[in-house]
Amino acid sequence: MIHENVDKAKKSKGCPSQGGGDMAQKQKEQQAMIKANLAKIKHKIFVLSGKGGVGKSSISANLAASLSKKGYKTGLMDVDVHGPSIAHMFGMTELLDITPDQQMLMPKQVNENLKVVSVQALMQDKDQAIIWRGPAKTGMIQQFVGAVEWGELDFLVIDAPPGTGDEPLTVVQTIPEAQGVIVTTPQEVALADIRKSISFCKTVKLKTLGIVENMAGFKCPHCSECIDLFKSGGGEKTAKAQGLNFLGSIPFDTRVVSAGDKGVPVMLEENESEFTQAFSTVVDNIIEKL
Ligand SMILES: Nc1ncnc2c1ncn2[C@@H]1O[C@H](COP(=O)(O)OP(=O)(O)OP(=O)(O)O)[C@@H](O)[C@H]1O
Ligand SMILES: [Mg+2]
Ligand SMILES: [Zn+2]
Numbered sequence: 001m002i003h004e005n006v007d008k009a010k011k012s013k014g015c016p017s018q019g020g021g022d023m024a025q026k027q028k029e030q031q032a033m034i035k036a037n038l039a040k041i042k043h044k045i046f047v048l049s050g051k052g053g054v055g056k057s058s059i060s061a062n063l064a065a066s067l068s069k070k071g072y073k074t075g076l077m078d079v080d081v082h083g084p085s086i087a088h089m090f091g092m093t094e095l096l097d098i099t100p101d102q103q104m105l106m107p108k109q110v111n112e113n114l115k116v117v118s119v120q121a122l123m124q125d126k127d128q129a130i131i132w133r134g135p136a137k138t139g140m141i142q143q144f145v146g147a148v149e150w151g152e153l154d155f156l157v158i159d160a161p162p163g164t165g166d167e168p169l170t171v172v173q174t175i176p177e178a179q180g181v182i183v184t185t186p187q188e189v190a191l192a193d194i195r196k197s198i199s200f201c202k203t204v205k206l207k208t209l210g211i212v213e214n215m216a217g218f219k220c221p222h223c224s225e226c227i228d229l230f231k232s233g234g235g236e237k238t239a240k241a242q243g244l245n246f247l248g249s250i251p252f253d254t255r256v257v258s259a260g261d262k263g264v265p266v267m268l269e270e271n272e273s274e275f276t277q278a279f280s281t282v283v284d285n286i287i288e289k290l
Pocket of ligand 3: 221224225
């Protein structure tokens with residue numbers, strides 16, 4: 001399935017006999033623009049997961065927030081065409097800024113070091129489900145990735161579309177130098193999905209920085225006992241078995257949910273907690289592996 005996707009994408013990439021010279025020329029120009037644009041960014045981190053709902057967007061948002069607080073110039077790009085949620089997590093309502101020459105999308109400045117952009121900007125209505133199919137969607141993703149005016153960045157964090165199909169593949173092919181961070185929960189089903197993610201990374205030759213286990217344990221606010229909501233240790237075991245780095249385990253914390261609704265990610269706020277400590281360890285491990 002993945003091989004099939006890769007082949008399909010290879011075949012559809014820039015065949016000059018398709019659509020006449022004009023199209024080919026336009027495509028060339030677009031590719032050159034994307035390349036020039038991405039060359040100004042030192043590290044691209046592609047956050048992926050085999051299935052939805054494991055906390056990919058929360059990890060992306062907090063990773064970008066944390067890097068920006070460490071003083072790195074950071075960009076966060078939401079390319080999840082089916083469930084863009086980054087804008088909501090940063091309390092952004094105004095999404096669409098365009099450069100004066102109308103050629104590029106301007107990211108929103110969250111703080112001195114952090115800029116955020118969401119594919120939601122290209123959707124007319126935020127509740128509108130994506131209905132583009134096949135080549136139209138691929139083209140839209142490529143255009144979006146290439147059309148953001150980031151300027152110089154240390155890090156670009158990419159919240160990818162979930163799964164291992166055409167959409168994440170398009171993103172990887174548009175940003176081939178990106179490095180993957182795989183998010184999972186500790187439970188068996190999620191771990192079966194993670195193997196798909198690992199095989200995806202291998203097939204598309206996406207360098208993998210490692211695995212992050214999310215929603216690992218929950219400390220009861222009443223008696224402080226730790227409850228393993230989705231078991232424990234699975235992420236580390238899988239990482240070992242697959243020869244990948246284990247980047248750390250992040251506990252379940254109800255503040256992640258409320259922060260998401262408040263529009264300020266936990267890692268942008270100051271206070272120390274088990275969550276922020278665990279998250280900082282993951283961030284340090286990612287920086288070390290780059
Ligand atoms: N460590 C955590 N502690 C508590 N809640 C969490 C944690 N991580 C994520 N959540 C919550 O779980 C839900 C799913 O998280 P999130 O949206 O980040 O997942 P996702 O993988 O991006 O999902 P989707 O596939 O829909 O894009 C959200 O309500 C989020 O607030
Ligand atoms: Mg998401
Ligand atoms: Zn208790």
